Amino acid sequence: AAVTVAPSLLLSPLIPGRLRETFPPRGEAKSHSEGRRQLNIGGFGSLEAPLRQEHRREAQTCLMAGATMRAVIVTDFPAVGTFADKFELAEVPRPDASSLKKKEVLVRVAATTVNVDDIHVGQGSFGGGVGFLQVKAPTKTKPLICGSDFAGVVEAIGPSVSSVKVGDRVCGMNFLPLKHQQGTFCEYVVAAEANCNLYPAASLSFAEAASLVMPTFVTSAMVKDAALPPPAVADNDAAGADKGAAPLRCLVIGASGGIGSTLVQLLRAQGTHLHIVGVCSGRNEQLARKCGCDAVCDYTKGSWGDQLSTGGAPKFDRVFDLLGGKESYEEALKVLAHKSARFVTATGPEQWLGSRMLTTGEVFGLLGSVLWHSAVCNFLPGKHPTYSFVTPTDLTKESIQAVVSAGVRPAIDREVRFEEGPLREAFKLVQSHRAQGKVVVNVWDGV
Ligand SMILES: NC(=O)c1ccc[n+]([C@@H]2O[C@H](COP(=O)([O-])OP(=O)(O)OC[C@H]3O[C@@H](n4cnc5c(N)ncnc54)[C@H](OP(=O)(O)O)[C@@H]3O)[C@@H](O)[C@H]2O)c1
Structure with a gap:
């Protein structure tokens, strides 16, 4: 059995390592470094923070070796209350379709939403900062990608995935604390098949689907x-x-x-x-x-x-x-x-x-x-x-279907672009607890 990938990914080389949580060795990152600010990562490689929009787009469409994606990251837990000012929108290695585990799915993220707990996870204060609830402290070489929900399109599936196929529209949630899954404020996310739910795509936009998760x-x-x-x-x-x-x-x-x-x-x-x-x-x-x-x-x-x-x-x-x-x-x-x-x-x-x-x-x-x-x-x-x-345990396609069938439509305060300024405003709004419904981040228009 082999990984099934979307045609757009067929050019992608087989890069060893799954999500490549560590950043590429020094030499490998060079091809992406021109014109960009280099973060100091202490000799292990280069984490690039893009300076210009065109470089971001270039990276997004790059399917060659060392392809990157944009992601909201922290390289250190910022002080509580400062997440909105301290996160970075940076280029990080894109998850590698060829290394999906048996029951994993690669999703191209179209929309994600800002939950107050995403901010708490990103600043190490989730659940009040209780130690065992926190994700591993991020570092410059192993930054933390934040975010927990997504709606998007299946780009590739692992060999044993049977409930979704390439091209399906799915929504779901990754659990960063305890399960240590990948954050979703990024362009591509690896999710467990069990966390990828088909939803009534005819009646919900990506923004709405993400808002219901x-x-x-x-x-x-x-x-x-x-x-x-x-x-x-x-x-x-x-x-x-x-x-x-x-x-x-x-x-x-x-x-x-x-x-x-x-x-x-x-x-x-x-x-x-x-x-x-x-x-x-x-x-x-x-x-x-x-x-x-x-x-x-x-x-x-x-x-x-x-x-x-x-x-x-x-x-x-x-x-x-x-x-x-x-x-x-x-x-x-x-x-x-x-x-x-x-x-x-x-x-x-x-x-x-x-x-x-x-x-x-x-x-x-x-x-x-x-x-x-x-x-x-x-x-x-x-x-x-x-x-x-309440300690919710499951998000299933049945529970999403039940909510949609009940006529529930998410209240959306606003949709923001996946850019630094709008993201900062979105985080501040959610942190203030004064948002009128959900705050959506449109990562990709899905066309
Ligand atoms: N147990 C779990 O698994 C779980 C999972 C996710 C979230 N949560 C928790 O659920 C909570 C709600 O999340 P959310 O995303 O819905 O929050 P939210 O979007 O920030 O909503 C805040 C709501 O509370 C109202 N409010 C603000 N201050 C208030 C006050 N002093 N007295 C009464 N109402 C007040 C706001 O009304 P106005 O805007 O009109 O002021 C608004 O309706 C969060 O604390 C989150 O941590 C728990």
Whole structure:
């Protein structure tokens, strides 16, 4: 069995080494060095940072030995909060189709999106900086390519790949922490076959497909953990008591964000037996309503827990938390209803987990809090909501298909070009947590 490649790659020579994580030996890089800034990499080779657009294009179309691609990299973990200013858009060796492992796929990336956790991974603060969650510290000779989702076209497949073929449009996610897969802010990515999902290409653009990857991954798990009753029994609480025609009340904290805007649509698709209230700032009320919120609470006007619990307002059956932190949970307790209510968080006891480095004591505090709520309180008798910190495990073509079939379309704040200036702005926007939906990076137009 042999690797199958797209016609465009047939000229590509058989370069030893898979992704060539180390940079080429000194001599090999020379042919690409003219007119470009050379980064000092201490005698192991040359990592080239292009200075001019034409050189980038030249490299992109180069299929000769030592072909390169553009990638967003860091050669050192920048200080927390400085990723947007410190990353580089550089030429790196392109993954080599001839060296794909049996179940690997080479994808030409058309679009990727900026997730807040991509920034956290790139600055070594993912999960608050807990050691075992970090990728290996990047160096000048082994830089880290950041990014985790992609939509694009299959360029080549390994000998045992059967679920996709060359030319298919696929989307998926690479896991940098723990699985140490290749980052996706680049022109070509090697992905495991299991992480390459066919999607309904007729109804989704590359930008839309990429925008659904992370939200589908997270929200499918959140909806599952919420154990929503089907419409027929939604009017009864867990004890079976008749609640009349009262709908199941759901609250989404962060309803206008990259993930929240998809979650609201997914909940809306469950049926009208859900009454959905979103928490976001007033400027995003229209977006949240368009996604399916019946009402919106503006957190900039004061505690949302107080706003939603005054005057005998009805309580909520489910709270979906995309903000995190002790305060978020305490606010939720003000509005959650009976003991069968559920609190489902994607961020846990630390607000915007990953946006700062935690001390060892804080890490233990955080783990203790999660264990206390999910492994102890959940089993204690008494009236308290079920606590769930979602840890999504799978993104499958079935889950993407289910989200698309439910009529979910990603809210996209903006699409930016794969160039340094627009990328810096995109990272800053996502880091501010004020994006209106997803921020897409168009790497290639797919024509
Ligand atoms: N568990 C997992 O596997 C997993 C995976 C991916 C992501 N996550 C986490 O999920 C979270 C959400 O990600 P995202 O990409 O959707 O974030 P995002 O795009 O930054 O969205 C932020 C949302 O929160 C709202 N918001 C901002 N400040 C707020 C405040 N003080 N109180 C209430 N709402 C506030 C924003 O509304 P305005 O814009 O109107 O202010 C917006 O709706 C992140 O913390 C991320 O780390 C977890």
